[in-house]
Amino acid sequence: SQTIHQWPATLVQPVGSPLSLECTVEGTSNPNLYWYRQAAGRGLQLLFYSVGIGQISSEVPQNLSASRPQDRQFILSSKKLLLSDSGFYLCAWSVPRREKLFFGSGTQLSVL
């Protein structure tokens, strides 16, 4: 069966520090991968999605970047965190051209 792992579950980082959040999917090949952010009062915002290794699409300009070094690995990064980067980050995957998204358990990021 397919599973998605996302870590860490919680993270507290100072402003200006780097960030790396990792997400891996098991039990499937060539999934579509997504990073969403859930901020208070703003709902669920799509940040990045990927349909293959090295293929990243960015939805909104921001202080973050994403990479897909392997088929089932999706990494969210920042060189210097801002206060506004605080939020709940969710990784998700789907079978290409299928509609159902499967979400990880999320990372609560607090930038202080």
Added chain:
Amino acid sequence: GNSVTQMEGPVTLSEEAFLTINCTYTATGYPSLFWYVQYPGEGLQLLLKATKADDKGSNKGFEATYRKETTSFHLEKGSVQVSDSAVYFCALRPRWNRDDKIIFGKGTRLHILP
């Protein structure tokens, strides 16, 4: 463009009350429609979906009917339980979507009081 609008929360109800969470959408063509649920401290999970007009999605006592004429997909449950307390997201996937993006509403937080 494609967008989803759902009612502002939080919604607070007593146990066994009737629930409606409104959702309307804007999309080109005929999208697929979804409700996702997020329990405290967890990621989202698919609750139900409908892929064409007049379809009714249902799961765990929740229902939503795809209304093309009113571009709506309201979520309903006849008798809510404390365990239904969560955040509910309405979402759509445009029909002619090359990149498989799913667009979410802002979410509605539901509190059920015992």
